[in-house]
Amino acid sequence: MSKVGLFFGTTTGKTESVAEIIQKEFGGENVVTLHNIIDVDDSDFEDYQYLIIGCPTWNIGELQSDWEGYFPELDNIDFSGKKVAYFGTGDQVGYADNFQDAMGILEEKITELGGTTVGYWSKDGYDFNESKALRNGKFVGLALDEDNQSDLTDERIKAWVAQLKREFGL
DSSP, rough: OOEEEEEEOOOOSSEEEEEEEHHHTTTSSTEEEEEEEGGOOGGGGGGGGGGEEEEEETTTEEOOOHHHGGGGGGGGGOOOOEEEEEOOOOOOTTTTTTTTTTHHHHHHHHHTOOOOOOOOEEOTTTTOOTTTTTTTTEEEEEEEOOTTOGGGHHHHHHHHHHHHHHHHTO
């Protein structure tokens, strides 16, 4: 079994594509197992000490629909002792007042349930007004904008995965 479980929701396919790139950067499916949240059972989270949560921000600062449907189920999961990293896809230009809000909503909930957040990411290089994903001046995870900064995605993923390997101790 792999060491890291990556749980994502996707509507347009962008977040799933990013999840696949992250998996490859970590070293493939022997290291990271992908789980589409639409197909997940609560027990799937138990298999991993290290988790990556991926969610696009949808509409005006909302969770992607599959995550929105699963959100109440998170209360059934004990995240104590688990290191949890987050990534999100969003549009900082069109939705500058709620850029990456979904990532912040999930991080807040999972932290309340015992998860330890790793993988904080600098807000430098982004242009937005507000975000629920900011803690102490940093994003709670990797913020990606495929609409306006897709040329930076691969570089950002490489740097973030290298950071996570250290923080996960892999």
